[in-house]
Amino acid sequence: MEIVQVVGVGLVATILILVLKEYHPEIAFQIAIAAGVILILLVIGYIVEIIQAVTEVALDAGMEVMYLQVLLRIIAVAYLAEFAAQVCRDAGEGSIASKIELAAKVIILVMAVPIITSVMESILSLLPYR
Amino acid sequence: MEGVNVDLLFKIAGIGIFISVLNIVLKQAEKQEQAQMLTLVGVVIVLLMVLQLINELFESIRSIFNLF
Numbered sequence: 001m002e003i004v005q006v007v008g009v010g011l012v013a014t015i016l017i018l019v020l021k022e023y024h025p026e027i028a029f030q031i032a033i034a035a036g037v038i039l040i041l042l043v044i045g046y047i048v049e050i051i052q053a054v055t056e057v058a059l060d061a062g063m064e065v066m067y068l069q070v071l072l073r074i075i076a077v078a079y080l081a082e083f084a085a086q087v088c089r090d091a092g093e094g095s096i097a098s099k100i101e102l103a104a105k106v107i108i109l110v111m112a113v114p115i116i117t118s119v120m121e122s123i124l125s126l127l128p129y130r
Numbered sequence: 131m132e133g134v135n136v137d138l139l140f141k142i143a144g145i146g147i148f149i150s151v152l153n154i155v156l157k158q159a160e161k162q163e164q165a166q167m168l169t170l171v172g173v174v175i176v177l178l179m180v181l182q183l184i185n186e187l188f189e190s191i192r193s194i195f196n197l198f
Contacts (some may be wrong), residue, residue: 009136016143023153027146030180034138037180037187044190051194066138069196076195080188 002042009038029091036083070115074108138183142176 013035020028051072057066081104088097147170156165 005136009139013139016139016146020143020146020150022148024146024169024172027142027149027176030173030176031139031142031146034142034183036181037183038136038139040187041190044194048194072195076191080191 002046005042006039009042010108027086033087036087040083042061067115070111074111077104077107077111080104138179142179145172145176148172 017028017031044118055065055068059065067114081100083099084102085100088094088100148169152168153165156162156168
């Protein structure tokens with residue numbers, strides 16, 4: 001019953017933040033960061049299981065492992081960037097949040113370059129003329 | 131999953147409340163500068179704790195997703 005822990009941590013963190021925000025907004029934001037990290041660490045074991053199951057299915061289907069790894073890395077980058085951007089936006093720094101998201105998009109695009117090139121090559125090989 | 135330390139939340143909140151109280155006392159005693167220093171030290175201590183937690187998150191995500 002992880003959900004009980006998740007709900008408990010969330011509510012307790014919210015109330016602690018409400019108490020501290022008046023006097024020390026900077027410490028209140030750090031509580032928000034810590035609560036976010038703890039919530040993810042609570043369910044990270046399940047993420048491992050999901051990834052293992054997906055990997056098995058993909059291997060059964062004859063998919064290349066490289067593509068799956070690229071996919072997982074992109075998910076990780078997207079998640080981390082989203083986390084940081086939300087914290088920045090909560091703290092009122094919307095511009096830094098936008099820049100984090102932009103950087104994450106660039107990094108994801110760079111990671112996806114091998115897949116895009118392989119798709120392009122297979123499309124080109126389908127064309128009857130050169 | 132079992133190694134998650136929810137205590138850290140309460141530690142941070144405790145430090146925050148403690149610093150608030152000391153701040154009020156110092157302000158009543160007309161020691162604004164020391165109150166400011168105290169706030170700064172508190173923020174740095176809490177930042178160190180949060181950094182450890184973030185490091186833990188990065189390590190686990192790195193190992194799970196084969197990042198880097």
